[in-house]
Amino acid sequence: MSSERPTEIRLHQQSRVLELAYENGERFRLPCEYLRVFSPSAEVRGHGPGQEVLQTGKEDVNIVGIEPVGNYAVKLVFSDGHDTGIYDWRYLHRLGENQASNWQDYLDRLAAAGHRRRAGAEE
Template sequence: MKHNPPQEIRLQDSRATLALIYDGQIKKLPAEYLRVYSPSAEVRGHAPGQEKLQTGKADVVIINLEPVGQYALKITFSDGHDSGLYDWDYLYKLAHEYDTMWAEYIRKIEASGASRQPSAKF
């Protein structure tokens, strides 16, 4: 199904949240959620089963938003990640399936013994 772009796209909470407005409804997506579900090959892999679990992204924020033509949004994150284009259909899915997708991510993090918190750098 083809979805139109959101009527509005706004950064909120000191760039930690992307607010999308669809049909008058605000959908707030944390930067961490957008980062761990990046559509890039680095995250999704090149084929099913090649996905790479993203860890340590709890503190990531959005540092730039760029429209790509009339079909997508490029998001640059504070950890330097900027590959992967969030087309309107994928953003709609992320916005409308947030509860399910976030719960799945948390389940995977817990099952792997990994952490959402970044590793300390010495």
Template sequence: MTPSKIRFHKNSQRLELHYGAEVLLLEAEFLRVHSPSAEVKGHGPGQEVLQYGKKNVAITALERAGNYALKLVFDDGHSTGIYTWEYLHHLGVNKEQLWESYLQALHKAGKSREANTSVVRLIDPQA
């Protein structure tokens, strides 16, 4: 499933993909935290590495990878993920669910979307 049109909106840091009549918008932060790279996904189930502090990450370059994918380069130095057309479509159609799961994982881990920010959990002394 190859997109019929691809646009990158630099100011809003959004990738716009057209799959026929379907238009999907994917933000840089969302793409970064869902990178298909081994650095993020690990080498197997349960080896995923939670990405945090990526709220203001930006895409600095997009490169076509053959006829099947895009390679995205981010300003935090990450550049190893190859985003296939199918994976990008999956991200787009499942964006709300994937984002909610990501936010829950951040909360559970005590991490933040903000860079250089720690989440402080207060413990109720009477609990």
């Protein structure tokens, strides 16, 4: 798991992106909206399969705080008040590795539910 621990975490508030750098040279730029809609919290994931809650209207969400949780994770505090997700190093790394497919899945779920992201929101 040590290879999945970022060596650098940098928040770019203006562009609403969390940048993660790793010892092996990997870098991920994860939009705050992406991190918010994929929060590992029970509010988003539910308490079991099929209980996930589709997050909508998060295009402008930003991260307003990053709090360490031991040596294994961070808690991200979002501008919409959401602060219950604990992002462990492995989960953050998987979010980076699978960003394109996760995002497409999210867009597909939005469409299936009849929701659309606000026009002009960045992809």
